[in-house]
Amino acid sequence: MLQRTLFHLGELSLPVYSTNTVIVGSGAAALNCAEHLYRFFQERGETRPEELLCIVTAGLGAGASNCSGSDKQTYYKLGIQGKTPDTPHDFALTLTQGGCTHGDLALIEGENSLREFYHLVEKGVPFPHNERGGFVGYKTDHDPRQRATSAGPWTSRFMVQKSLAQVRRFGIPILAPYEAIALLTVGEGKARRCIGVLAVNHKDAEEEGFGLTLFNAENVVMATGGPGEMYAVSVYPRYQMGAHGICFEAGAVAHNLTESQFGLASLTPRWNLSGTYQQVIPRYYSTDPDGSNPREFLNDYFPSMRALATAIFLKGYQWPFDPDKVAGFGSSLIDILVEHERRDLGRRVWMDFTRNPMATGRLEPFSLSDLEPEARLYLERSGALQETPIQRLERMNPPSIELYRNRGVDLTREPLEIAVCAQHNNGGFAVDRWWESNVSHLFVIGEQAGTHGVKRPGGSALNAGQVGGLRAAQRIAHAYGPRVPSVSEFLSAVGDTVAAKLEAIRAGIRRAESAPRRAEEVQREIQQRMTDFGGVSRSLEGAARAVDAASRLLVEIRRDGLRIERRRHFLRQLRVEAMCVAHLGYLTAIRDLIARGSGSRGSHLVADPKGILPHPALGSEWRFGPENPALREEILEVWLGEDGEFHTRAVPVRPIPESEFWFENTWEAYRSGRVFE
Numbered sequence: 001m002l003q004r005t006l007f008h009l010g011e012l013s014l015p016v017y018s019t020n021t022v023i024v025g026s027g028a029a030a031l032n033c034a035e036h037l038y039r040f041f042q043e044r045g046e047t048r049p050e051e052l053l054c055i056v057t058a059g060l061g062a063g064a065s066n067c068s069g070s071d072k073q074t075y076y077k078l079g080i081q082g083k084t085p086d087t088p089h090d091f092a093l094t095l096t097q098g099g100c101t102h103g104d105l106a107l108i109e110g111e112n113s114l115r116e117f118y119h120l121v122e123k124g125v126p127f128p129h130n131e132r133g134g135f136v137g138y139k140t141d142h143d144p145r146q147r148a149t150s151a152g153p154w155t156s157r158f159m160v161q162k163s164l165a166q167v168r169r170f171g172i173p174i175l176a177p178y179e180a181i182a183l184l185t186v187g188e189g190k191a192r193r194c195i196g197v198l199a200v201n202h203k204d205a206e207e208e209g210f211g212l213t214l215f216n217a218e219n220v221v222m223a224t225g226g227p228g229e230m231y232a233v234s235v236y237p238r239y240q241m242g243a244h245g246i247c248f249e250a251g252a253v254a255h256n257l258t259e260s261q262f263g264l265a266s267l268t269p270r271w272n273l274s275g276t277y278q279q280v281i282p283r284y285y286s287t288d289p290d291g292s293n294p295r296e297f298l299n300d301y302f303p304s305m306r307a308l309a310t311a312i313f314l315k316g317y318q319w320p321f322d323p324d325k326v327a328g329f330g331s332s333l334i335d336i337l338v339e340h341e342r343r344d345l346g347r348r349v350w351m352d353f354t355r356n357p358m359a360t361g362r363l364e365p366f367s368l369s370d371l372e373p374e375a376r377l378y379l380e381r382s383g384a385l386q387e388t389p390i391q392r393l394e395r396m397n398p399p400s401i402e403l404y405r406n407r408g409v410d411l412t413r414e415p416l417e418i419a420v421c422a423q424h425n426n427g428g429f430a431v432d433r434w435w436e437s438n439v440s441h442l443f444v445i446g447e448q449a450g451t452h453g454v455k456r457p458g459g460s461a462l463n464a465g466q467v468g469g470l471r472a473a474q475r476i477a478h479a480y481g482p483r484v485p486s487v488s489e490f491l492s493a494v495g496d497t498v499a500a501k502l503e504a505i506r507a508g509i510r511r512a513e514s515a516p517r518r519a520e521e522v523q524r525e526i527q528q529r530m531t532d533f534g535g536v537s538r539s540l541e542g543a544a545r546a547v548d549a550a551s552r553l554l555v556e557i558r559r560d561g562l563r564i565e566r567r568r569h570f571l572r573q574l575r576v577e578a579m580c581v582a583h584l585g586y587l588t589a590i591r592d593l594i595a596r597g598s599g600s601r602g603s604h605l606v607a608d609p610k611g612i613l614p615h616p617a618l619g620s621e622w623r624f625g626p627e628n629p630a631l632r633e634e635i636l637e638v639w640l641g642e643d644g645e646f647h648t649r650a651v652p653v654r655p656i657p658e659s660e661f662w663f664e665n666t667w668e669a670y671r672s673g674r675v676f677e
């Protein structure tokens with residue numbers, strides 16, 4: 001049981017929960033952190049560790065971990081198979097080789113990778129092993145080894161469910177649905193410290209006090225995932241808002257926000273079309289908006305059916321869009337052509353598993369014997385030489401068909417509408433080696449923490465989420481200790497902030513009727529702006545215009561309010577305002593990075609009239625500038641200043657530590673607790 005008291009504010013009495021650590025979110029990262037923290041407190045002699053932490057989440061069962069996946073959702077770990085040697089240092093080299101990744105964090109992700117992997121295995125996540133118990137792996141995108149593994153399409157859902165079962169077994173309180181709307185801090189600048197969270201209990205949102213609930217805590221761990229709803233074209237689960245806006249407002253510094261991943265996904269349901277979905281070489285075609293006038297649009301751009309079919313095949317493990325894989329009819333040319341059909345020609349694009357790519361014009365008929373050796377060999381070894389893509393999919397990955405069927409789509413009969421979707425943000429809030437942000441006692445883990453840079457191996461997001469939770473829990477239990485802060489001190493520190501927030505909510509409701517624009521309409525504007533200017537194809541001029549429009553929008557929202565139909569929809573107003581703050585931060589970083597001359601990198605293109613044309617048949621607006629590799633050595637940070645404006649600065653990448661590992665010294669430092677300092 002958590003300590004509960006009341007905060008009397010005018011005629012209202014708002015609940016206040018006091019504990020040592022509040023973990024916000026209930027994805028794979030949050031739940032794992034809770035498990036570790038419970039165990040560490042227990043190991044340190046706390047008899048009731050469940051009173052020292054709680055999980056506060058807007059949606060138990062929501063978020064990318066529980067709701068998203070792909071044909072074979074990947075978990076990236078240190079290699080542990082056969083004769084292939086691997087080390088944490090090599091792992092860190094892979095994580096950092098795309099650039100803009102701090103080496104110390106990459107090494108930590110390598111050093112703790114197996115601990116976290118086996119933690120998942122022990123919890124019951126069904127990662128496949130061979131008859132000797134060895135965990136075999138495969139190669140994923142941006143991966144020089146076979147470090148990847150998978151528990152099937154729903155790897156991260158298994159992680160959530162197994163972790164949730166542990167959390168429940170431990171009796172850790174889960175407060176749901178509670179949505180964090182502000183982080184409570186004291187102090188300014190470098191002395192700023194997080195002391196709690198203000199949340200709305202959805203169930204009481206219609207009450208006088210709007211369900212406002214205060215959490216008084218020594219530490220706050222944010223694990224609220226990526227900003228999926230910020231984009232119009234997104235494969236994140238619906239309603240995955242993230243909480244970047246409130247972290248910015250609390251003074252947290254973010255970095256690498258420019259480095260998001262985009263790739264081909266189905267729109268309904270939202271699902272990644274990577275791996276086997278592409279390796280079976282389905283037919284792509286486009287139609288008019290009403291579904292008429294089908295065209296084999298890719299055929300116009302490829303010199304032969306062999307080249308086209310191989311490019312589709314390669315998209316399987318070259319899934320995210322990558323400017324380096326455009327030239328020479330590379331697999332990422334397909335993403336550009338899909339974008340061109342949708343954005344420039346206003347057509348819809350489909351993927352059809354019932355048919356092979358169809359021959360038109362000068363392209364010869366599709367034949368499985370006319371593929372590049374890499375593709376042919378793979379299909380041969382997989383026993384997947386059946387006549388149609390759906391038969392090959394049935395052979396290689398039946399669950400990938402089943403999961404669509406469970407969501408009302410029969411791939412044996414229906415095509416999927418597809419687009420190049422926002423899928424993941426490699427960047428996020430900057431953290432130190434304990435996943436603590438620049439605001440002390442505010443930890444950020446999972447996708448909300450930005451530990452990856454321009455490119456990352458597929459599956460490394462899940463590894464990073466687990467390692468981050470472990471590190472935060474270590475720091476909290478071993479360095480900060482089990483203190484539960486006093487309620488009276490907390491209330492005297494945050495009383496005015498909470499009163500101001502309450503007044504802001506009331507003012508928003510008062511203005512709701514006269515506000516010129518509906519909250520949903522403004523949300524759509526933000527989403528479209530992010531897809532148009534912060535998506536897969538960008539330009540300096542476009543980003544600059546987008547920043548201006550975003551700044552104006554924020555001023556308008558704060559001046560005029562947002563229209564809502566009912567009082568209880570005040571949360572929409574808060575979410576849209578927070579999303580507006582977040583998108584301004586993202587766009588500012590995007591503009592400033594392009595202005596520094598970054599060029600096209602990671603998973604986006606930057607327009608350049610003197611640049612490379614992806615294909616001679618495309619218009620000159622598709623010319624893109626090459627990457628400037630010098631910028632791989634720096635990371636662009638962005639934060640909301642005391643002046644209410646976003647600022648950016650480039651900081652050098654921290655190298656991979658080269659310190660010598662000497663057992664006796666480490667043992668001594670461990671026993672004395674210095675390793676947690």
Ligand SMILES: Cc1cc2nc3c(=O)[nH]c(=O)nc-3n(C[C@H](O)[C@H](O)[C@H](O)COP(=O)(O)OP(=O)(O)OC[C@H]3O[C@@H](n4cnc5c(N)ncnc54)[C@H](O)[C@@H]3O)c2cc1C
Pocket residue numbers: 024025026027028029030056057058059060061062063064065066068069070072073074075076156178179180181223224225226235236237240241242243270271272423424445446447448458459460461462463465
């Ligand atoms: C389609 C798709 C496929 C992917 N495939 C892979 C893959 O193969 N390998 C890989 O490594 N990664 C993959 N990723 C990325 C990976 O799934 C995510 O980065 C990861 O699951 C994020 O986990 P998380 O715990 O940080 O956040 P999430 O799982 O997104 O959880 C966020 C939680 O925060 C809660 N929340 C949000 N806002 C608030 C708030 N204001 N107050 C309280 N609670 C809040 C939500 O309800 C949710 O519980 C994929 C992502 C997508 C979308």
